[in-house]
Amino acid sequence: MKIGILTLWLGVDNYGQQLQIYALQKYLRNNGHDAYLIRYAYQTDILYTSEKNKLSKKVLRLLKIFNPIKLKTYIANKILLSKVSRINKENSRGFEEFRKKYVHVSEEYYKTYDEIKINPPEADAYIVGSDQVWNPACLNSNLEVGRNLMNTFFFNFGKKDMLRIGYAASWGITELPDDWKQAISPLIVKFNFIGVREKSGIKVCEDCGYKATEFHGPAQWVCDPTLLLTAEQWRCWYKQEYEENNSEEKNKYDKNTDKPYILFYYLNNGSNFNIKALYDFAKERNLEVKYVSGNSNIDKYKKIYPTNDEWLKLIDEAEYVVTDSFHGSVFSILFNKQFATMELKGKNCGMNERLNSLFELSHISPRFIKDCDTNPDFSILDYTYNAEINNGGGEILLKVLNS
Template identity: 35%
Template sequence: MKIGILTFWNTPDNYGQMLQCFALQTYLREQGHDTFLVRTGREWRPLSGFIPQLKDKIRSANRLRQYPLFLTGKIFSNLYYLFTHFHLKQYIIERGFDSFRKDYLNCSDKIYSLEELMQNPPQADCFIVGSDQIWNTRDGIYFLSWANDSVKKIAYAASFGGLKGEQEFYNLIRLWLQRFDWISVREQSGVDICKASGRNDVQLVCDPTLLLHSEDYKKLVDPNTVCLPKRKYIFVYLLGTRTHIRMKDVYAYAERKNMDVIYVGSQGVVDKFSRIEPIIGEWINYIANAEMIITNSFHGTVFSILFEKRFMNFLVYGAAIRMNDRIKTILCHLGLENRIFNGELNAIENAIDYERVNKILEADRETSGACLLKNV
């Protein structure tokens, strides 16, 4: 069957976004289906224009207020660059994501707008939306509002991103959801929103990344580029949302344990600590060989579990607090609630019964995969 997949794809730095896209395509291909990513929206481009770049600098400066000396140095450095180059110094993200898409994802030749999808959609026997937070939007693209009635329409592990639905939103998506042949979501809150919108047959399934095993991801690691610290290390992967983690505490803990720290940030992480920007294969390799992992990311948590690591998740707060639902869902389901930071970093040393966890994961993998294949 020819299957078009719609999900987020154009990130320059979100490893989880890329790997969930890779996982769903890979799983379906291994079952004999012809899959391709329907690219929508627009490709990521660095900010252009003085005003947008200046606003970005101000946002970064606001996040650096807790490091006054470091912030002062940054301000003078940027001013010097402005007066010597006559434009703002811009940070360019380059983590090989474009190469990864070309090498591992089968993508549509063109990038579609909603209007183009309505007028001349790509040819497929079935369209699947998911995973990621594709339903944290009022855009009909990811609700397949444009798809012909004769084409099979499926949602796999779709996420509302912890969205708290209101009646207006329920009314908006009600007709769109009724057109789906099968709907599955990633979080319990998604089930509740779908029920409030008139779909009572929604199933809860695992994230696409969990349809594969750690060995499938190790294939993405290039052995010729492997470069790991000589000492044991803590791998830190943070998204730029507010969380109760102090990197100086992490470094102090690592020093006490005679370990290094490998720090990777994405999506707006701004602080004074040194970070690296690995390509996807390197990111996986750092996780696979880490002694411990600290993260505030859902997929950082997923890959910690897939590679059977001792880890600690730092929930986010503020405007992004709704993002915690997906993390709480998977950790509670696996009986790993104690991996949520409660003020004691030493708790990361507590052992995890991965034999028990893996039995649950394998059952989820089989059930979710069987439901998906049954409905395509």
């Protein structure tokens, strides 16, 4: 079966995003399906066509000009984005090369929803997921501005009898705004199967009107695609890739490997983590800190910029892993590492559902660090655990496709 996969894929510093693309495609291809990534420019397909939105943009610009606080924030953000762009250019993580080598893609590069609606990707089935493909914050919180993204990520295109599937799709929140529910409702009911990454996502689907019918069952809770491949499959891949590119430059993060280290993978999604406390903890235990950042995070601490295979190797060989990343936690569990995860606060606290679901799905107690922002308690790093990963979502997906 030919399967077009729609997901977030254009990141330059998000390892989990890239590896979930590879994992779902690899799993489907291993099971006889012709799976490929639909190349869609979701980052720029936003609408500012209405007079209301044009006026809103003008008003916002005026506010920035005449309001010193807003102007200062605007300038600071511009400077930050410029700095992030420069850092990413100077320290490529090889994601584009990774996709060219390992990800099968559509011939067409769709720049807008209109393009994908007029000329839909050729396939027998469409799958959306994983990652936060249904999070309004990712689709653009303003429904009118983000309507193209919503229509695309809920498959409002293609033949009526096309198989429409959500696999490990994440809402990223536990409650949708009412206007989003109303807009999504007529689209989500056309899906033949929905598997959500967070347990709480089942209720969000129900709130949008997706319930069991004579044609399909209710939404189900399934594992992230990265868990469809075993630890040994991931090790085999990163070791082969690492050895193929064996060079002094490629092995730059192997220097001083005799000294045990903490891998610190920090996206700064809202934990306000006390980084200095981690370095103090590492010094007490005579550990090095290898700091990898993402999500355009910038601070004063020295960082490294590994490729996907190097990142997996760094996790696998670490003494400890400390992270606020969902996929950082996933691979720590897969490689049975002693790890700790930061609990997010504020507007991003809904994203903790990803981690709660991951811990429950793996049959382990939550491994959150307490008091992240003031006096982090790292004692959880020394607590052992025995994970029993439930990856039955893959069998469910294959059953849906084969039916």
